[in-house]
Amino acid sequence: MQFHQRFVPGLAIASYIVGDEKSSEAAVIDPTRDVDDYIDFAKDNNLHIKHIIETHVHADFVCGSRELKARLNDEPTIHCSGYGGKDWTQSFADQHVKEGDTITMGDLKFGFKHVPGHTPEHISINLFDMTRSKETPWVMFSGDFLFVGDVGRPDLLGEEAQKELAHQLYESVFERLKEFADFTEVYPAHGAGSLCGKAIGSRRSSTVGYERRFNPALQKQPEAQWVESLLNEMPLSPPYFKRMKQVNTQGPAIIENRLSDQKRWDARQVHERVCDDCLIVDVRSKESFAAAHIPNAINIPFGSNLPTWAGWVLPYDRPILVISDDPSQIKQVVTHLLRVGFDDIEGYLEGGIGSWETSGFPLSTLNTMSVHDLASRRKTEKQLTILDVRTDKEWNDGHIEGAIHIHGGRLQERVDELPSDKPVAVVCGSGYRASIASSFLKREGFEDVTNIMGGMSAWKAAELPTVS
Numbered sequence: 001m002q003f004h005q006r007f008v009p010g011l012a013i014a015s016y017i018v019g020d021e022k023s024s025e026a027a028v029i030d031p032t033r034d035v036d037d038y039i040d041f042a043k044d045n046n047l048h049i050k051h052i053i054e055t056h057v058h059a060d061f062v063c064g065s066r067e068l069k070a071r072l073n074d075e076p077t078i079h080c081s082g083y084g085g086k087d088w089t090q091s092f093a094d095q096h097v098k099e100g101d102t103i104t105m106g107d108l109k110f111g112f113k114h115v116p117g118h119t120p121e122h123i124s125i126n127l128f129d130m131t132r133s134k135e136t137p138w139v140m141f142s143g144d145f146l147f148v149g150d151v152g153r154p155d156l157l158g159e160e161a162q163k164e165l166a167h168q169l170y171e172s173v174f175e176r177l178k179e180f181a182d183f184t185e186v187y188p189a190h191g192a193g194s195l196c197g198k199a200i201g202s203r204r205s206s207t208v209g210y211e212r213r214f215n216p217a218l219q220k221q222p223e224a225q226w227v228e229s230l231l232n233e234m235p236l237s238p239p240y241f242k243r244m245k246q247v248n249t250q251g252p253a254i255i256e257n258r259l260s261d262q263k264r265w266d267a268r269q270v271h272e273r274v275c276d277d278c279l280i281v282d283v284r285s286k287e288s289f290a291a292a293h294i295p296n297a298i299n300i301p302f303g304s305n306l307p308t309w310a311g312w313v314l315p316y317d318r319p320i321l322v323i324s325d326d327p328s329q330i331k332q333v334v335t336h337l338l339r340v341g342f343d344d345i346e347g348y349l350e351g352g353i354g355s356w357e358t359s360g361f362p363l364s365t366l367n368t369m370s371v372h373d374l375a376s377r378r379k380t381e382k383q384l385t386i387l388d389v390r391t392d393k394e395w396n397d398g399h400i401e402g403a404i405h406i407h408g409g410r411l412q413e414r415v416d417e418l419p420s421d422k423p424v425a426v427v428c429g430s431g432y433r434a435s436i437a438s439s440f441l442k443r444e445g446f447e448d449v450t451n452i453m454g455g456m457s458a459w460k461a462a463e464l465p466t467v468s
Helices: 036-044 065-071 159-174 208-214 223-231 240-250 267-274 285-293 306-313 326-337 352-358 371-380 393-394 408-417 432-443 453-461
Strands: 002-008 013-020 025-029 049-055 078-080 094-095 104-106 108-114 123-129 139-143 185-188 280-282 320-323 345-349 367-369 385-388 423-427 450-452
Touching: 013 036, 013 104, 013 185, 025 104, 036 049, 036 104, 036 306, 049 065, 049 104, 065 078, 123 345, 123 393, 139 371, 159 223, 240 306, 267 320, 267 345, 280 371, 285 367, 285 432, 306 408, 306 432, 320 326, 326 345, 367 371, 371 423, 371 453, 408 432, 423 432, 432 450, 450 453
Parallel strands: 025 049, 049 078, 078 094, 139 185, 280 320, 320 345, 367 450, 385 423, 423 450
Antiparallel strands: 002 013, 013 025, 104 108, 108 123, 123 139
């Protein structure tokens, strides 16, 4: 058996390709939309991708099943869950599978188990090596049902559905999982950093037995107590999750060559299109953005967290123009955005911000401040608003006295709670999220906005006072 786990940092997505040497056939499980890695692995290992299998309707990224099938001349068969009713039936699937159905590739066989709770239709994909055992699966591809150190959250579909999903998840964990041997290997769809669970471990795989013994969510409690414990301190879910569910149920658009074919715009063209409802997304560092940027641009610094924060703060109904000083980043930026469903990417500014500057077009700056300066100013400036955009858990672990707490992802819906006619100092953990929030506030008309560089990490390192 040939086996490859592909991991995408940031969104922490794990997908898989499994090949059978006897038949030279392969199956891809939970692919992302950028499919070259699967095609290249199959080619390098003399495999023919015959099957594409989805564990569930994903909420945090656009599934790549349709894309991969299209790139392979529509030859593979797409298999999705046959459970969950019409609202959870992925219409683009060639086959809707249920328990008892199998897929065979030479000496390998895939079976399925309905494990609802994270979503109503969720299945595990169970791999048998028939040269070793035809009855006992060697591997479980657990999707978002079972993680290393955690289970999938049941609260992504709203409060009305949460009660039923939590009950289903409890049954899946303590009844349906019983059928798996302790030695069955577990390969989930996410690792640490994903918002599809609360406390996912950093290791990329485990075993059912190890999780039974050491996974807090697999320790038996009365159902009500178990659900309360599971949902306690659950992180906020981005609003784009709801959109991803809809896209992945109906079937995402085929993106074809959009990854490699991005249009370059000169400064004058970009200047003209700024007035044409285009959203300027500046992916340079927080320091570079603060020094000079195009007015009304949103700063999401380049890195693995870019797609998550794009989903939090960017609207889906506007075309995007990218600003970067490193052309080699553009393909990865576009990949990040396409993974979370931003399909209308118009291109990027050729020559970066330097070309904008030399063309004589308007520039904006963002104030920055050290934690020491903030400590001094807050004592003398009564008008100063300190905005903390970290998570609830971070806030509860210690914050600046008198600060206002609004999670950065919810700033758009709560911006009216802030006085726009007074100076605002924005703080996060390091300055990354604060730069995103500051750029949004400036776009909303806040004139005196400052990013606190180093954030609460620097504040605590300087031994400045906090309250809990």
